Amino acid sequence: MNAHVADGLLRAGNANCAGCGMTLGLRWFGEALAGTTPLLAIPPCCATVTSGLFPTTAYHAPGIATTFASSAAVGSGMSRVLRQNNEDQPVVCWTGDGGTYDIGMATLSAAAERNEDVIYVCYDNEIYGNTGGQRSSATPMGAKTTTSARGKVERKKDIMAIMAAHRVPYAASLSLAHHDDFVRKVKLALGLGGFRFLLMLSPCPAGWKCQPDESVALVRMAVGCGIYPVFEVFDGVRYRVNVRPDGTPLEDYLARQKRFKSEGLDVDFLQADVSARWTQLRALEEASPAEDEECATLDDVQTPAVAVSCEVRS
Amino acid sequence: MGTVLATGNQAAGQVLAMAGEANRSARGCGGGAYPITPQTEIAEYLTGHQFAKGSFVTAESEHSAMAVCIGASVMGARSFTASSSNGLLYMTENVFAAGYCRLPLVMVVCNRTIGPPWNIWVDQGDSLAMRDSAWLQFYCESHQDLVDTILLSFRVAEDERVLLPAMVAQDGFLISHTAMRVDIPEQGEVDRYLPALRLPQRLRPDHPVLYGSITLPRETENHRRDLEAAMAQVPIVLAEAIDEFESVFGRRPHGAFSAEQTADADAVLVASSTMSRTARRVVERRRARGEKIGLVGAKLFRPFLRPELVGAIGSAKRVAVLDRNLSPGSGGIFWNEVAVSLRQRADVVLQGYLMGLGGGDVTDGHVEAALDDLLGLAESGEPVFFPARVA
Numbered sequence: 216m217n218a219h220v221a222d223g224l225l226r227a228g229n230a231n232c233a234g235c236g237m238t239l240g241l242r243w244f245g246e247a248l249a250g251t252t253p254l255l256a257i258p259p260c261c262a263t264v265t266s267g268l269f270p271t272t273a274y275h276a277p278g279i280a281t282t283f284a285s286s287a288a289v290g291s292g293m294s295r296v297l298r299q300n301n302e303d304q305p306v307v308c309w310t311g312d313g314g315t316y317d318i319g320m321a322t323l324s325a326a327a328e329r330n331e332d333v334i335y336v337c338y339d340n341e342i343y344g345n346t347g348g349q350r351s352s353a354t355p356m357g358a359k360t361t362t363s364a365r366g367k368v369e370r371k372k373d374i375m376a377i378m379a380a381h382r383v384p385y386a387a388s389l390s391l392a393h394h395d396d397f398v399r400k401v402k403l404a405l406g407l408g409g410f411r412f413l414l415m416l417s418p419c420p421a422g423w424k425c426q427p428d429e430s431v432a433l434v435r436m437a438v439g440c441g442i443y444p445v446f447e448v449f450d451g452v453r454y455r456v457n458v459r460p461d462g463t464p465l466e467d468y469l470a471r472q473k474r475f476k477s478e479g480l481d482v483d484f485l486q487a488d489v490s491a492r493w494t495q496l497r498a499l500e501e502a503s504p505a506e507d508e509e510c511a512t513l514d515d516v517q518t519p520a521v522a523v524s525c526e527v528r529s
Numbered sequence: 530m531g532t533v534l535a536t537g538n539q540a541a542g543q544v545l546a547m548a549g550e551a552n553r554s555a556r557g558c559g560g561g562a563y564p565i566t567p568q569t570e571i572a573e574y575l576t577g578h579q580f581a582k583g584s585f586v587t588a589e590s591e592h593s594a595m596a597v598c599i600g601a602s603v604m605g606a607r608s609f610t611a612s613s614s615n616g617l618l619y620m621t622e623n624v625f626a627a628g629y630c631r632l633p634l635v636m637v638v639c640n641r642t643i644g645p646p647w648n649i650w651v652d653q654g655d656s657l658a659m660r661d662s663a664w665l666q667f668y669c670e671s672h673q674d675l676v677d678t679i680l681l682s683f684r685v686a687e688d689e690r691v692l693l694p695a696m697v698a699q700d701g702f703l704i705s706h707t708a709m710r711v712d713i714p715e716q717g718e719v720d721r722y723l724p725a726l727r728l729p730q731r732l733r734p735d736h737p738v739l740y741g742s743i744t745l746p747r748e749t750e751n752h753r754r755d756l757e758a759a760m761a762q763v764p765i766v767l768a769e770a771i772d773e774f775e776s777v778f779g780r781r782p783h784g785a786f787s788a789e790q791t792a793d794a795d796a797v798l799v800a801s802s803t804m805s806r807t808a809r810r811v812v813e814r815r816r817a818r819g820e821k822i823g824l825v826g827a828k829l830f831r832p833f834l835r836p837e838l839v840g841a842i843g844s845a846k847r848v849a850v851l852d853r854n855l856s857p858g859s860g861g862i863f864w865n866e867v868a869v870s871l872r873q874r875a876d877v878v879l880q881g882y883l884m885g886l887g888g889g890d891v892t893d894g895h896v897e898a899a900l901d902d903l904l905g906l907a908e909s910g911e912p913v914f915f916p917a918r919v920a
Contacts, residue, residue, distance in 0.1 A: 266739040277732040280741035285596035292600025325589035
């Protein structure tokens, strides 16, 4: 563990909250970098706070603090200049869901459409965490936030489908409960060129009203019940589900978070939504599966043994 | 390249590209561009140009176009773009970010009226709305002035004593879309004039820092003091840049303010952009009739060099300021600056004239009438629309 801190992306001494999923993600991402130094573009979000007061930084890499909607565009400019100087460091946009699903959506879409040579990571805590917990279009239906006090009425935006529709070389969802698959996919992304999108469900105990020591368990439950599908998409068309739901009841996942103790929560509707998404995902994977060799390249980290059942409780 | 017939946009695109090429032995150039009338031809030129080392991103908005420039610049490239009007306003957040990050970008602004209501013609309100963004601002009176000022602005912006971005404004359509004879330099001359960009804060893999991250009030105040200190260096650096310009290109652009026939003038017109040229004709006509009238052409708006302005106005007792812009509730924006500059000159009758707003004509007749109005005033007044009624 200490080796990650010494060699990775996140150094000791940051002030992130206990149980912050993004923090664990930074460490695992740093592990996958394996000594490569990325250049970061970070919009104002918890990841800026992570850095600490200028000129000190908790990141073991250089970067620029961009304006909120701009990380993918700033990253585009950085990447172009690196490449025209024959420098191969990866440019990593490290952003939250507000900067991705909402205010940065046009910027993200345009950089993806141009296939800029950038790795775009969205740590999705399903909330505007840095401003104290407002709803974003990543907030799941039924979740209470400071701007959806009775539970969010609308469904969560399907960002993976949106990115797949851009036919980017690689889009993948990462699980903070599945270390090997996480690291494998980051390494795979690092080895590809063009626009790569990585989504990471990132528990926020302050916003989710959950216990800090349960963050990893919550992600495991989110993956197990199917509300957070863990899969990868190549060129927007070839699919591979990496971890299949294991029958964990959706209610169990919801019950561990006080944000879902809301009058607006409709578990049946949410379950139906999860099931429909899985029906769609299975069909996509069956119609156009990713090749084995493109899923497990680069090193000896193997795709985790695919589990149990494709079926989701319904 | 020599003397060619070119529109303002053609000339600006070529000279921006030459400035980019001049950095080919270093980190190259790059940036983002987005179309908006009347600037579009510059974006087309930059995205179509084959750079030896550099490329332009066709961004999805002005906001992102400037973000790309920021990313390119912080990696050490020479970066530049162009915009106008509402596009510039849409870009605003990143305009400030570039200024506050001390990135020496150059942006050509084709001044255009802000809407709605929509109007594509010239008005300085767009770039003047950016006056607090820590960018230098130049207002050009002619095609040649535009070419020369673009080159000057790179030199001043990139000087390590300044390190601030620069906006170079040309009148939309009046310059951008009219063709005039203009001297375009050779690439070799531009190479000599613009040395390789050395950006001290360039991101380097071996130096972890999150540039632009969080500061507390004390450091923030120091940052603002640094901005002000950098602005204070501009007169020195600009003067050197003009001297060097003359030695490389063989002609001498004027600096912050031109002082034309002001030494013995009783009354002075202060004008910017193409209005300066109209005012110049009026001054020459009045001088021919024996009237002691002078002109101050205001080119540099940020920093606003108040002592230099006072010096340029000289001992004249009457000053008229022509503003093709309006800060609603406050009058003309140049007038505001001139009024502050002359705050210790209680003997001066100062009058601001708002004219040509939204691209309306500013004719010799309008300027003559404003001058006559000034000469008849007993005391300074609030800014007035002029002529009083629009036909």
